[in-house]
Amino acid sequence: EDKVVQSPLSLVVHEGDTVTLNCSYEVTNFRSLLWYKQEKKAPTFLFMLTSSGIEKKSGRLSSILDKKELFSILNITATQTGDSAIYLCAGGNSGGSNYKLTFGKGTLLTVNP
Amino acid sequence: DAGVIQSPRHEVTEMGQEVTLRCKPISGHNSLFWYRQTMMRGLELLIYFNNNVPIDDSGMPEDRFSAKMPNASFSTLKIQPSEPRDSAVYFCASSLFGGNEQYFGPGTRLTVT
Numbered sequence: 001e002d003k004v005v006q007s008p009l010s011l012v013v014h015e016g017d018t019v020t021l022n023c024s025y026e027v028t029n030f031r032s033l034l035w036y037k038q039e040k041k042a043p044t045f046l047f048m049l050t051s052s053g054i055e056k057k058s059g060r061l062s063s064i065l066d067k068k069e070l071f072s073i074l075n076i077t078a079t080q081t082g083d084s085a086i087y088l089c090a091g092g093n094s095g096g097s098n099y100k101l102t103f104g105k106g107t108l109l110t111v112n113p
Numbered sequence: 114d115a116g117v118i119q120s121p122r123h124e125v126t127e128m129g130q131e132v133t134l135r136c137k138p139i140s141g142h143n144s145l146f147w148y149r150q151t152m153m154r155g156l157e158l159l160i161y162f163n164n165n166v167p168i169d170d171s172g173m174p175e176d177r178f179s180a181k182m183p184n185a186s187f188s189t190l191k192i193q194p195s196e197p198r199d200s201a202v203y204f205c206a207s208s209l210f211g212g213n214e215q216y217f218g219p220g221t222r223l224t225v226t
Binding site: 031032034036041042043044045048088092093094099100101102103104105106 | 144146155156157158161163169204208210211212213214215216217218219220
């Protein structure tokens with residue numbers, strides 16, 4: 001059975017701090033690793049990574065994938081209170097007509113002023 | 114684009130009643146996914162469709178749950194009869210076939226008393 005594990009489960013920081021969120025995966029026919037941000041509503045897409053060692057960046061957020069160690073990290077620099085959310089990691093597979101995501105339980109990030 | 118549309122946004126019902134949740138995927142997307150999210154179990158995939166055909170319903174918890182996709186722009190998830198343990202947020206997501214990047218609707222918060 002496919003599995004995605006995120007750590008830590010929760011994290012409290014102060015504005016301006018840098019945080020690193022971790023995601024390990026075991027996904028059959030792995031193809032991609034995705035990060036989502038969930039505030040008090042639906043998950044919104046952040047990044048999709050398919051190749052090892054290539055960093056993806058969007059403003060203060062960046063992510064990288066290690067397909068050898070089956071691991072990804074999401075970095076947020078100079079955190080702001082608006083970064084407070086649950087961050088979800090998902091492993092995507094491919095195989096025939098099967099393209100589904102397996103989600104981790106998420107990391108709850110709280111950024112205090 | 115309007116994004117994925119779900120209705121209703123909130124549903125409160127009594128145990129034993131039938132509940133129908135509705136979803137309209139992003140125009141042009143031909144894969145549709147139904148998820149359930151709870152604090153205990155996180156985000157779980159219930160069923161997904163490719164080109165209106167159910168591909169994997171192994172996540173559907175019981176025979177009380179059923180889903181249909183009569184055409185490319187509409188899907189329903191039905192629970193009959195509902196039970197208190199079905200209380201959760203139900204998300205619909207869509208993607209292009211063969212792509213792992215899924216876009217989520219706003220969700221339906223279901224409360225069964």
